[in-house]
Amino acid sequence: MKFSVNRAVFVENLSNVQRAISSRTTIPVLTGVKILATDNGILLTGSDSTISIEAFIDANNEDNQLQVEKAGSIVLPSRFFGEIVKKLPNEIMHLEVKDNLQTDITAGQAAFTLNGTAGSEYPKLPEIDSDTSFTIPANIFRQVINHTIISVSNQEIRPIFTGIHFVIANNHLKAVSTDSHRLSQRIVPLEVPESLADQEFALNIPGRSLSELTRIAEDSDNIEMMVADKQVLFKTDNIYLYSRLLEGKYPDTDRLLPEDYQTRIQIDAPDLLSAIERALILSHEGRNNVVKLSIDSDQVVLSGQSAEVGEVEEELNISSADGESLAISFNPDYMRQALRTFGAQEIALRFQSPSHQFILLPANAQDNFNFVQLITPIRTPGN
Amino acid sequence: MKFSVNRAVFVENLSNVQRAISSRTTIPVLTGVKILATDNGILLTGSDSTISIEAFIDANNEDNQLQVEKAGSIVLPSRFFGEIVKKLPNEIMHLEVKDNLQTDITAGQAAFTLNGTAGSEYPKLPEIDSDTSFTIPANIFRQVINHTIISVSNQEIRPIFTGIHFVIANNHLKAVSTDSHRLSQRIVPLEVPESLADQEFALNIPGRSLSELTRIAEDSDNIEMMVADKQVLFKTDNIYLYSRLLEGKYPDTDRLLPEDYQTRIQIDAPDLLSAIERALILSHEGRNNVVKLSIDSDQVVLSGQSAEVGEVEEELNISSADGESLAISFNPDYMRQALRTFGAQEIALRFQSPSHQFILLPANAQDNFNFVQLITPIRTPGN
Numbered sequence: 082m083k084f085s086v087n088r089a090v091f092v093e094n095l096s097n098v099q100r101a102i103s104s105r106t107t108i109p110v111l112t113g114v115k116i117l118a119t120d121n122g123i124l125l126t127g128s129d130s131t132i133s134i135e136a137f138i139d140a141n142n143e144d145n146q147l148q149v150e151k152a153g154s155i156v157l158p159s160r161f162f163g164e165i166v167k168k169l170p171n172e173i174m175h176l177e178v179k180d181n182l183q184t185d186i187t188a189g190q191a192a193f194t195l196n197g198t199a200g201s202e203y204p205k206l207p208e209i210d211s212d213t214s215f216t217i218p219a220n221i222f223r224q225v226i227n228h229t230i231i232s233v234s235n236q237e238i239r240p241i242f243t244g245i246h247f248v249i250a251n252n253h254l255k256a257v258s259t260d261s262h263r264l265s266q267r268i269v270p271l272e273v274p275e276s277l278a279d280q281e282f283a284l285n286i287p288g289r290s291l292s293e294l295t296r297i298a299e300d301s302d303n304i305e306m307m308v309a310d311k312q313v314l315f316k317t318d319n320i321y322l323y324s325r326l327l328e329g330k331y332p333d334t335d336r337l338l339p340e341d342y343q344t345r346i347q348i349d350a351p352d353l354l355s356a357i358e359r360a361l362i363l364s365h366e367g368r369n370n371v372v373k374l375s376i377d378s379d380q381v382v383l384s385g386q387s388a389e390v391g392e393v394e395e396e397l398n399i400s401s402a403d404g405e406s407l408a409i410s411f412n413p414d415y416m417r418q419a420l421r422t423f424g425a426q427e428i429a430l431r432f433q434s435p436s437h438q439f440i441l442l443p444a445n446a447q448d449n450f451n452f453v454q455l456i457t458p459i460r461t462p463g464n
Numbered sequence: 465m466k467f468s469v470n471r472a473v474f475v476e477n478l479s480n481v482q483r484a485i486s487s488r489t490t491i492p493v494l495t496g497v498k499i500l501a502t503d504n505g506i507l508l509t510g511s512d513s514t515i516s517i518e519a520f521i522d523a524n525n526e527d528n529q530l531q532v533e534k535a536g537s538i539v540l541p542s543r544f545f546g547e548i549v550k551k552l553p554n555e556i557m558h559l560e561v562k563d564n565l566q567t568d569i570t571a572g573q574a575a576f577t578l579n580g581t582a583g584s585e586y587p588k589l590p591e592i593d594s595d596t597s598f599t600i601p602a603n604i605f606r607q608v609i610n611h612t613i614i615s616v617s618n619q620e621i622r623p624i625f626t627g628i629h630f631v632i633a634n635n636h637l638k639a640v641s642t643d644s645h646r647l648s649q650r651i652v653p654l655e656v657p658e659s660l661a662d663q664e665f666a667l668n669i670p671g672r673s674l675s676e677l678t679r680i681a682e683d684s685d686n687i688e689m690m691v692a693d694k695q696v697l698f699k700t701d702n703i704y705l706y707s708r709l710l711e712g713k714y715p716d717t718d719r720l721l722p723e724d725y726q727t728r729i730q731i732d733a734p735d736l737l738s739a740i741e742r743a744l745i746l747s748h749e750g751r752n753n754v755v756k757l758s759i760d761s762d763q764v765v766l767s768g769q770s771a772e773v774g775e776v777e778e779e780l781n782i783s784s785a786d787g788e789s790l791a792i793s794f795n796p797d798y799m800r801q802a803l804r805t806f807g808a809q810e811i812a813l814r815f816q817s818p819s820h821q822f823i824l825l826p827a828n829a830q831d832n833f834n835f836v837q838l839i840t841p842i843r844t845p846g847n
Contacts, residue, residue: 161773164745170738183774190781191742195774355553359574362547390544391566391578398573 082118082153083177086138087146088188091123091174092166094136097320098127100293101134102159108204113156114163115203116176118149126206127159132290133206133323134297146173154200155184162186165193206323213277213308215249219301219317221269225256226291228267228452231418233288234260243288246331249273250281257334258288263415264337264438264455265422285331286313290324297322338450339440342431344376344404347444348397350423353383356395357420360385361413363393371459372413376432377406385413400427400444409435410461419454436460465501465536466560469521470529471571474506474557475549477519480703481510483676484517485542491587496539497546498586499559501532509589510542515673516589516706517680529556537583538567545569548576589706596660596691598632602684602700604652608639609674611650611835614801616671617643626671629714632656633664640717641671646798647720647821647838648805668714669696673707680705721823721833725814727759727787730827731780733806736766739778740803743768744796746776754842755796759815760789768796783810783827792818793844802837819843 098114106112106129115126122140126133140147155178166174169188177185182197226245234242239261248255254271257264294315298304301317315322360372366387375382381399386392409432419441420428427444441454481497489495489512498509505523509516523530538561549557552571560568565580609628617625631638637654640647677698681687684700698705743755749770758765764782769775792815802824803811810827824837 158773161745161749165742165776168738168742168745191739191776191778193742193746193774193776196772355551356574359548359551359576362544362551363576366544389579390541391576393548393574393576395574 082116082155083151083175084118084123084147084149085173085175086123086148087144088166088169088172088174090138090145090147094125094138094319095163095166097297098125098134098136099159099163100296101127101129101132101322103129104160106130110156110198110202110204112159113198113203114159115154115156115200117154117200119152120149122147123149126203128204128206128323130204131287131325132293134293135206135321135323137319137321139319151177153178154203155182156198156200156203157184157195162195165195207309207312209307209309209312209314209323211307211309211314213282215254215271215273215277215306215308217254217271217304217306219298219304222304223295223298225254225267225269226295228422229256229258229265230288230292231422232258232260232263232265232454236260241285241327241329241331244285244327245288245291246283246285246334248281248283252278257331259334259337262412262457263419264334264453265419266334266338266450266453266455268451282308283331284308284313285327285329286324287327290322294322337438338453338455339431339433339437340449342404342433344402344407344432345429346376346381346402347400347427347429348381349400349425350420350428351425352398353428354417354420356383356397357413357417359395360393361417363387363390364413366390369459369461370412370414371410371461372416373408373410373461375408376402378402404432407432407435409439410459411439411456412459415456419456422454423452465499465538466534466558467501467506467530467532468556468558469506469531470527471549471552471555471557473521473528473530477508477521477702478546478549480680481508481517481519482542482546483510483679484512484515484705485510486512487543489513493539493581493585493587495542496581496586497542498537498539498583500537500583502535503532505530506532509586511587511589511706513587514670514708515676517676518589518704518706520702520704522702534560536561537586538565539581539583539586540567540578545578548578590692590695592690592692592695592697592706594690594692594697596665598637598654598656598660598689598691600637600654600687600689602681602687605687606678606681608637608650608652609678611805612639612641612648613671613675614805615641615643615646615648615837619643624668624710624712624714627668627710628671628674629666629668629717631664631666635661640714642717642720642838645795645840646802647717647836648802649717649721649833649836649838651834665691666714667691667696668710668712669707670710673705677705720821721836721838722814722816722820723832725787725816727785727790727815728812729759729764729785730783730810730812731764732783732808733803733811734808735781736811737800737803739766739780740796740800742778743776744800746770746773747796749773752842752844753795753797754793754844755799756791756793756844758791759785761785787815790815790818792822793842794822794839795842798839802839805837 117124123138171188174188184197186193305316307314364385372385384394432439500507506521554571557571567580569576638651688699690697747768755768764780767777815822
């Protein structure tokens with residue numbers, strides 16, 4: 082194998098596939114990045130066996146300055162190889178596999194030789210040949226992921242909760258996540274191909290795969306999602322992200338979202354967020370990490386305390402407060418993450434009682450549960 | 465105690481005194497920041513008993529928007545208090561000590577109450593009343609520190625090496641540091657008051673004190689240094705930094721700096737730095753972290769290797785190479801830090817033999833040892 086390529090282009094694509102590579106893998110060859118050169122271009126592959134990412138550098142795209150002199154493949158140690166190509170001088174870098182899999186990487190007067198592994202030792206990626214394919218604008222899909230990833234569990238005890246549950250039906254995409262303390266839901270319109278329009282598709286995608294996808298797809302216009310039996314493939318421009326699906330049936334979460342409420346306040350999300358961020362300076366010191374919201378018709382007060390350090394109290398600038406008086410305690414970190422998903426908009430908080438889960442949603446939401454964050458309160462001796 | 469003050473001014477001064485405060489102190493009251501309010505202004509104090517920093521917010525400076533309603537003092541938990549004032553809303557913040565040392569911190573609608581400690585429980589800072597005082601332009605002093613701090617030892621076994629050795633004599637300031645593997649020296653002119661002109665002053669200042677000083681003095685014009693028996697005080701604008709001095713006699717380092725050389729190369733410091741930074745990607749993997757410089761009259765090559773990963777070789781773009789051929793091995797991390805002190809200038813490297821320490825200095829240096837970095841080579845089986 083022998084080629085030369087624009088170094089900045091190579092570095093960018095390498096960084097993308099490295100997102101899939103974990104140094105903690107038990108399969109040694111997966112600590113490497115696979116480089117496959119053909120007359121058409123170079124294909125880079127990284128994988129941790131849950132996620133695999135491929136990036137293609139096209140020989141026909143002049144910007145890539147790619148000259149493949151000899152086809153072939155090699156696996157190089159990901160971390161060193163990455164550090165090396167980032168530190169090389171010059172616009173153009175050269176890579177050549179010599180005898181015994183020794184690989185020369187040169188640019189300007191700098192010459193590295195790395196010990197490679199045969200490309201044939203790299204595991205084959207699953208082939209996804211499926212007619213079940215959907216195209217989603219990348220900015221919408223990134224939003225859906227960012228609004229729901231906060232409630233994904235990082236506990237492996239119930240693996241299904243480490244993913245986001247997607248349902249595609251009736252020309253809509255619904256995404257739900259929960260770690261059993263809170264829940265996020267986002268529903269967006271989706272143009273479904275006519276051949277699939279009557280069907281419903283449900284799949285559970287690992288949170289980590291989706292958060293890598295949001296980073297890779299930052300500059301893309303569209304994401305194509307191809308669904309197979311146990312795998313999903315996301316295509317964006319020149320990058321493919323393969324992810325294993327989580328097996329099992331996702332619990333019915335619709336029944337958790339309360340339609341009724343006894344108390345409702347309306348407030349600018351950033352105002353409440355600032356107050357929460359002040360309150361958690363103290364609550365993080367307390368044994369329970371709890372803050373309290375006390376709602377009356379004429380004032381709403383956020384408070385928190387830590388026996389060792391002190392206490393905090395702040396009257397909130399609300400737009401409106403309706404319904405019954407209520408004092409409710411909750412984890413301010415959950416509230417902070419939930420509030421951040423709303424950005425700068427005005428939101429409504431709807432409560433049933435101090436012991437029932439409560440929800441946050443855009444103040445002007447008509448179709449209520451298209452964008453909702455649910456939080457379970459904490460029972461404290463005080464309320 | 466009761467006052468109101470411009471929050472940004474207060475935050476900036478608090479951040480400066482917090483540099484002295486360590487959460488690992490064994491004296492509980494030193495985890496706090498002391499606030500002393502008088503009619504003249506507010507004095508903030510932080511200390512870890514080696515370093516103490518005081519910052520004064522002047523009531524007569526209108527920019528400070530300081531109104532002291534009631535004099536007094538209090539000690540507040542440094543970390544919480546700092547997080548709180550940073551997160552407060554509003555331009556103006558209020559602070560008031562109530563009954564039982566409870567301290568109210570309010571701004572806008574946010575109200576914090578912190579449990580304070582009586583100001584009288586805070587240790588007294590050493591009083592430095594000394595006629596031995598020198599004034600140094602802050603940018604020069606920062607440079608002197610930055611050029612020598614790299615060779616300060618972080619091993620407490622020989623405490624004297626954890627400081628920079630300063631000698632003031634003949635209207636010059638000399639700074640030397642060594643960790644016994646390398647040495648840095650910087651000599652600059654210094655205007656000494658006439659009454660002190662005939663004397664020589666030698667003092668060993670902890671490296672940590674000086675690195676905090678460089679951060680605090682970033683916007684200052686001058687630094688005044690007052691020397692007492694076991695303490696030194698640095699004054700800059702409204703900030704005082706007190707440091708304990710290291711006791712003991714600093715070894716004579718002049719004899720370590722070789723006047724002679726057998727081999728000399730001249731090169732742009734940034735070019736050599738880039739090559740070193742590439743080579744250490746591999747050397748950091750090897751057991752010895754060594755790179756080799758091979759000097760011939762017609763070419764100079766930097767090389768390194770790691771048995772597991774591979775090797776690197778680079779011909780350097782030198783300006784000149786004189787004297788005998790030589791191959792010498794050294795720790796590339798020492799070389800990297802030494803090269804960074806020179807910035808973008810052309811430097812000379814002067815060698816005696818593969819087993820003698822070698823030096824780096826500006827290529828145009830006449831008075832050779834005003835700015836010098838010395839590195840001890842590593843003996844390897846290969847040379």
